[in-house]
Amino acid sequence: MVEVKLHDIGEGMTEGEIIHYFVKVGDAVKVDQPLVEVQTDKMVAELPSPASGKVKEIVVHDGTTVSVGTTLLVLESEEVKSVEPAMEMKAEEGLPKKVEMLTQPLPTDASTQKGEKRFIMAAPYTRKIAREFGVNINEITGTGTSGRITVEDVYNFVKKSDMIQSPEKMRATSVKTTEQTTELKIPSQEIQNKKETNVEVLPFRGRRKQIAKKMTQSLYTIPHVTHFEEADLTELLAYRNDLKEMGINISAAAFFIKAIAVALKQFPVFNAKLDEENEVIRLEKEYNIGIATDTEDGLIVPVIHHADRLTVREIHDKLKELTKKAQENKLTPAEMKGGTFTISNVGPLGSIGATPIINYPETGLIAFHKTKKMPVVVENDEITIRSIMTMSMAFDHRVADGGTAVAFTNRFKQLIENPKLWPIELA
Known part of the structure; x- marks a missing residue:
């Protein structure tokens, strides 16, 4: 046997x-x-x-x-x-x-x-x-x-085979099938309670259960501090449009990731992991950026390895590839491990702010929120319309302090607000 x-x-x-x-x-x-x-x-x-x-x-x-x-x-x-x-x-x-x-x-x-x-x-x-x-x-x-x-x-x-239905019917069929399957797998007493209280029962297992465990571990282990900031993307968006006219389409997120990698080299404390047992802070020598990705089965974090060595175009291509594989549940273990810092680009979904939970055992995570046009006071007290993005950075207060976090985001802002610096700063 x-x-x-x-x-x-x-x-x-x-x-x-x-x-x-x-x-x-x-x-x-x-x-x-x-x-x-x-x-x-x-x-x-x-x-x-x-x-x-x-x-x-x-x-x-x-x-x-x-x-x-x-x-x-x-x-x-x-x-x-x-x-x-x-x-x-x-x-x-x-x-x-x-x-x-x-x-x-x-x-x-x-x-x-x-x-x-x-x-x-x-x-x-x-x-x-x-x-x-x-x-x-x-x-x-x-x-x-x-x-x-x-x-x-x-x-x-x-x-x-003429089996396909309208999107509404497909969703209804999918929900019905899911409910039937769930009811078969839960005890009869729970089914009875479900019918009496008209409560839908969802399984708490698999990826959702693992996400819960990791979030709980992070929140109860790391003293989180969240630093909020704004960045003016007007020049960067104009630069992207110029590239599009040349037939080069690069996502804003690719620029963000490259700028983060550059800033981390100047502020390595955020590219670190705390080893409490040996009482040391380990500064990572690789700059592997995790990308928090929303999928049908829950949050998953593929990793762009050696982001500091990649061009913005290469980062864009890798980001697109990993996102597609995450949505199709085809990521390999190698593509999900080794992260040293994580970003969450929730702006396209409409977010204006958050207090993100750090991807333990990393030290920091930065979330990029909605970019919207608004009146801004510039030089000579003139008011003009600019494209402003909000962002929130969570960091481990055991490892870094607020002043360092502000300096880190200021460096990041400097890079993405001034595309003209890129030829000399990102070489």
Whole structure:
């Protein structure tokens, strides 16, 4: 017998939620065939079979959150393969190397008659979308590399099958399905209470639970101080428009990240981590900027490594790539670790101010809020219309003081308010 257990598949995870089994009791499986889809606090991953054999028992049911080391299912097998090599992560996709060629045997009627199996190549997120639409992924023809099925393939299949609905109906169907699934997983007494009080019950697990733990740890460990400031983006926005006319489109956030990296070099105390046990403040030599990103499953922080070495254009491209992968749940562990300072660009959402919580164990976090035009008094007491952005910087008062925080944001302001300085300051 072989026990398939939940093991650590990314940066010290302690638990995971069982989303979906690809097999059932009695199914024959091969080495490296995906058995189960697991949601950790940072990613969705497939666990492959360590051996060939037959599924004897499924121990943990869908929707259950279990700790690392828990037995998920049992195989009848004699040949056992180490699981660790199969879970080595692909840097470019956030999926296990073996998963790229892993298969899900979902035979069509024709192939079943011939005793053949069709091998499916699709990322966990793509499989999830197919299940939400009630689509048999085995029936979809992939247009990706080596026949991989993409999300677009799923949507196109749904459209051709006349299964797609209006956005309103899709949302209603999704909500209804979620509620039905949730009700099946909560005790009958809770269901009764839900009906009596007309309260919607949401699961508190997976990424949301991990976010809660980390925020609580940060807030109860770090004495937070928030420093508020304004920056005049008029010249920077004009510079961006000039670049657009030249066919170069660079986001304002890319300029912010580069300016932060430059300012951190002058004020390294904010690119530091406090080691209380050894009574030292460790000044990091790498400038890795975390980007707080809002996703459907909750907040996640991909990291732009060595931001000080990248050009603004390279930062823009990397920011765009990481944001897309975060939204599609395709980030790798390497793309989410090693951060030394975090930014949160909430301005596009409409925020005018906040008291952000630091991404523990970092020392600082700066949030950029809405930019709006307003009358400003300039030289010679003249009033003019300028584009003003508000920002709030939270810092660990054990490591840095208010005066240093003000000096740091002043340096950042100087850079983004005066684009003409960039050729000599950011080289």
